[in-house]
Amino acid sequence: MIPAAFDYHRPGTLDEAVKLLSSHGDKAKVLSGGMSLLPMLKLRLASFAHLVDIGRIPGLDYIKEEGGFLKIGAMTRQAALERSELVRTRYLILADAVPLIADPLVRNRGTLGGNVANGDPGNDQPAIMLALGATFVARGPKGERSVPAGQFYKGLYSTALAPNEILTEVRIPAPPPRSGGAYAKLKRKTGDFAVAAAAVQLTLDGKGAVERAAIALTNAGLTPVEAADAAKYLVGKKPDEKTIAEASRMAAAKSSPSADRRGSVEYKKEMARVLTARALLKAVQRAGGK
Amino acid sequence: MAKHKISVTVNGAAREAEVESRLLLVHLIREVFRMTGTHVGCDTSHCGACTVILDGNPVKSCTVLAVQADGSKITTVEGLEQAGKLHPVQEGFTEKHGLQCGFCTPGMLMTTSALLERNKNPSEQQIREAISGNLCRCTGYVNIVKAVQYAAEKMR
Ligand SMILES: Cc1cc2nc3c(=O)[nH]c(=O)nc-3n(C[C@H](O)[C@H](O)[C@H](O)COP(=O)(O)OP(=O)(O)OC[C@H]3O[C@@H](n4cnc5c(N)ncnc54)[C@H](O)[C@@H]3O)c2cc1C
Numbered sequence: 342m343i344p345a346a347f348d349y350h351r352p353g354t355l356d357e358a359v360k361l362l363s364s365h366g367d368k369a370k371v372l373s374g375g376m377s378l379l380p381m382l383k384l385r386l387a388s389f390a391h392l393v394d395i396g397r398i399p400g401l402d403y404i405k406e407e408g409g410f411l412k413i414g415a416m417t418r419q420a421a422l423e424r425s426e427l428v429r430t431r432y433l434i435l436a437d438a439v440p441l442i443a444d445p446l447v448r449n450r451g452t453l454g455g456n457v458a459n460g461d462p463g464n465d466q467p468a469i470m471l472a473l474g475a476t477f478v479a480r481g482p483k484g485e486r487s488v489p490a491g492q493f494y495k496g497l498y499s500t501a502l503a504p505n506e507i508l509t510e511v512r513i514p515a516p517p518p519r520s521g522g523a524y525a526k527l528k529r530k531t532g533d534f535a536v537a538a539a540a541v542q543l544t545l546d547g548k549g550a551v552e553r554a555a556i557a558l559t560n561a562g563l564t565p566v567e568a569a570d571a572a573k574y575l576v577g578k579k580p581d582e583k584t585i586a587e588a589s590r591m592a593a594a595k596s597s598p599s600a601d602r603r604g605s606v607e608y609k610k611e612m613a614r615v616l617t618a619r620a621l622l623k624a625v626q627r628a629g630g631k
Numbered sequence: 632m633a634k635h636k637i638s639v640t641v642n643g644a645a646r647e648a649e650v651e652s653r654l655l656l657v658h659l660i661r662e663v664f665r666m667t668g669t670h671v672g673c674d675t676s677h678c679g680a681c682t683v684i685l686d687g688n689p690v691k692s693c694t695v696l697a698v699q700a701d702g703s704k705i706t707t708v709e710g711l712e713q714a715g716k717l718h719p720v721q722e723g724f725t726e727k728h729g730l731q732c733g734f735c736t737p738g739m740l741m742t743t744s745a746l747l748e749r750n751k752n753p754s755e756q757q758i759r760e761a762i763s764g765n766l767c768r769c770t771g772y773v774n775i776v777k778a779v780q781y782a783a784e785k786m787r
Pocket residue numbers: 370371372373374375376377378379380395415416419441442443444447448450451452453454455456458459463464465466502506507508509532533534535675676677
């Protein structure tokens with residue numbers, strides 16, 4: 342299928358891109374890897390008079406640790422994350438998730454920036470960024486600003502970004518010692534969005550009790566869902582079987598999925614519980630606990 | 632709407648075209664360049680029949696704009712054969728019966744030839760992962776895996 346007609350722009354710098362976006366207002370849309378946007382345009386679920394391709398703007402494609410943060414440029418492809426030694430050894434929650442996103446061909450184009458800026462609750466990386474306590478850096482007409490992932494998701498396809506703002510970097514606090522993270526996703530087949538999925542990042546104290554934790558769910562409502570109560574419940578406790586079971590139950594209670602071909606509301610909530618438990622267990626093991 | 636003048640290298644040959652913004656890469660290849668080896672199998676970016684190699688990476692050409700490929704190197708299934716000699720993956724698919732109707736085959740060939748560029752000795756699991764974005768409704772994949780293993784051996 343063929344998208345409705347639009348004008349294509351390929352700015353060479355961020356400033357130029359912001360100018361273009363500002364002059365066309367909500368008639369313009371950022372294009373990065375196109376793996377979410379182009380299918381929507383082809384199915385004519387959306388149309389924009391102007392696409393601003395940020396794919397050739399230099400300096401938006403990097404993965405580096407710096408000043409206590411993992412910094413990932415918005416144009417970093419999923420395939421680059423998948424191959425990154427740094428991600429594979431230090432950020433296992435991401436290493437778990439990337440191979441479960443779409444398929445290898447789509448991951449050769451799709452970017453991290455596009456995944457987190459899309460605002461679709463089916464995307465996997467928003468919940469991960471909530472669990473990791475990430476910050477999104479955006480460039481607009483007034484310069485740069487940072488938005489915590491926890492304040493970024495406003496509703497279905499609605500984020501804190503203005504139409505003339507461009508996400509440039511995702512900044513993840515480097516985890517302290519005795520930390521572990523995991524992502525558990527249930528899907529029907531390769532290339533499917535999650536029936537349910539859970540992202541967990543936690544840190545243990547010297548005695549093996551949970552010092553801090555964050556839990557977030559994918560496809561569990563109109564936005565990614567942070568299960569703050571469940572995370573708080575864990576703090577100060579030994580993450581044994583009973584504690585994990587209770588936290589998972591609390592997290593699943595926060596999810597409000599809708600019924601579709603992936604299953605009923607009851608099934609999805611139950612899967613959110615099971616997947617939270619699995620992610621918690623793995624995260625605890627990775628943090629060096631039992 | 633303004634048209635864009637683009638230049639690409641397709642199977643080693645420099646090509647130019649004037650395209651509408653919304654023209655998809657697969658249509659540039661099939662309808663403008665008249666190379667119909669690359670197939671369209673779905674409308675939802677799922678099947679991988681349209682796979683081409685774009686600057687070294689296999690991608691779904693139905694989900695890339697032709698203008699996005701401006702300045703890029705593209706390899707299509709027509710570019711696999713060199714000087715009348717089939718590429719090892721083409722030979723493998725022939726020898727191991729890696730196709731039935733053949734609709735998915737151009738995409739499979741592009742994905743697996745790119746895999747073998749990166750990994751000379753892929754395990755069965757790695758082959759299956761690599762082709763997980765390419766759907767085949769006929770073969771059940773068993774012979775496709777054998778075809779790729781055959782090609783890998785030939786290339787070592
Ligand atoms: C077959 C298939 C299966 C898929 N399966 C999954 C899956 O399992 N899980 C999953 O999470 N995703 C999945 N996806 C979606 C897609 O792969 C990812 O969401 C991808 O990472 C999106 O990135 P992109 O660069 O392609 O975004 P684009 O499509 O270019 O953009 C997506 C949206 O984000 C905006 N945007 C992009 N970059 C920026 C930026 N830097 N600043 C501001 N706004 C920006 C765009 O305007 C657009 O609204 C699938 C896609 C396909 C085709």
